[in-house]
Amino acid sequence: MNAFQWTDATSVKQATGQQTTPVADAMLVNAKPESATIFKAGGVDVLDLMKEHVLAPGRIVGIGNLPKLNAIRADGKEGTHLGALVTIAQLEHDGGLQKSYRALTEAASHAATPQVRNAATLGGNIMQRPHCWYFRNENFKCLKKGGTVCFANQAGAENKYHAIMGNQTCSAVHGSSISTALVAFGAQLELTGPQGVRRVPLEQFFVTPEKDVQRENSIQPNELITDVLLPAPAAGTGSWYIKFGERESYDWALADVAVVLEQRDGRCTKASIVLGAAAPVPLRATAAEAALLGKPITEETARAAGQAATAGATPLEQNAYKVPIFAAIVKRAILKAREA
Incomplete structure (x- = not known):
């Protein structure tokens, strides 16, 4: 791990450079590793990236104690505000x-371990970088690190x-199951x-x-x-989240899905179905959503939506084994959201 300068920010304005010398870059967004300045709250992913020599910032700005960013606040007009430092x-x-927002709490309960959940923050979870082992290995200069090839897409690759x-x-999946919900x-x-x-809508935030x-x-x-x-x-909204992993206790998701349904008079009036660990960004399954609109939520319609969610994979x-897994858990999540 490289040497770096540490600064504790006491306000958002100070952290973002509005009161002091401007901070170079927020979370290693196209910054040169040797000159980047990054924010750290829980720091779970930051420390991993540094230990793996993917990230070598010259300066770290601690934001873990910024006031008012660790609260959950209901607003009758807009909805619910989640501070970025909420764990x-x-x-x-x-x-x-x-x-x-049952799907969100289910996603949170299946993330990592209890110890990590007590330290990791919402903002950091959204901002975490891919966990592709080629990207994380300093010996592979993949496309994400300025190279010319995605190693996971090559014949014989571990993918x-x-x-x-x-x-x-690039075939790295996004690491945030919280973002799926x-x-x-x-x-x-x-x-x-x-x-x-x-x-900015979170869906549009991802690139x-x-x-x-x-x-x-x-x-x-x-x-x-x-x-x-x-x-x-x-009114009439129900939601559910399902994660499928090799081990239930703490593994990264092999596949996960969040479903939010609105129903009226026994029929679906609006559906939002998002796949995690399926693509480089949390992916809206628009064909699956369309398969439910105007229809009652039944085993048959849920199964059809599951099949639609994986069409074109x-x-x-x-990793072809993921296709039937996604079809199955989309169906299950739809049926659970119907009753939630």
Whole structure:
């Protein structure tokens, strides 16, 4: 691990360079490793990246003690605000979230271990970088690190945990299972930087490899995630989340899905189905959503939606097993959301 300068920020303005010398870059967004300045709260992924020599920042700005960013606040007009420093454990156990945003609390309860959930923050979870072993290995200069090849896409590669959709350029999957649920709920991010505050839908925040293979999101230099807004659910809304992994206790998801359904008079009026660990970004299964609209939620319609969710998949040499898993857990999550 390289030597670096440490700064503890006491305010968002100070952290984002509005009160001091501007911070170089928020979370290693296309920054040169030797000169990057990054934010650290829980620091779970930051420390891993540094130990794996993927990240070598010259400066780390500690934001773990910034005021007012660790609260969950209900707003009758807009919905529910989640501060960026809210821990995954807080998401898991909050009674209001369990009542109105069940898929999110289920996703939180299946993330990592209890110890990690008590330290890891919402903002950090959203911003984590891919866990592809070729990207994380300093001996492989893949496309994400300025190289010329995606090693996971080559013949004979170890790619059983990689993407089955949107994987033509880079097949690393996004690591945030929390984001799978947040996208399903239509969450928006509040981003604060030197130019002020802006909001962006989380679904649009993520960047596909075809747009820019070296980054996973559209955060700008000096910007910091300060808030996540969950819109108030409509009457008749139910949701569910399912994670499938090799080990239930703490493994990364092989496949996960979040479903949010609105129903009226026994029929689906709106559906949001998002696949995690299927693509380089949390992926809306729009064909599956369309398969439910205007129809009663039954075993038959849920099965058809599961099949639609995986139509057009392009699995790699070792991960075709994911296709039937996604079809099955989409069906199961739909049926659970129907009753939630």
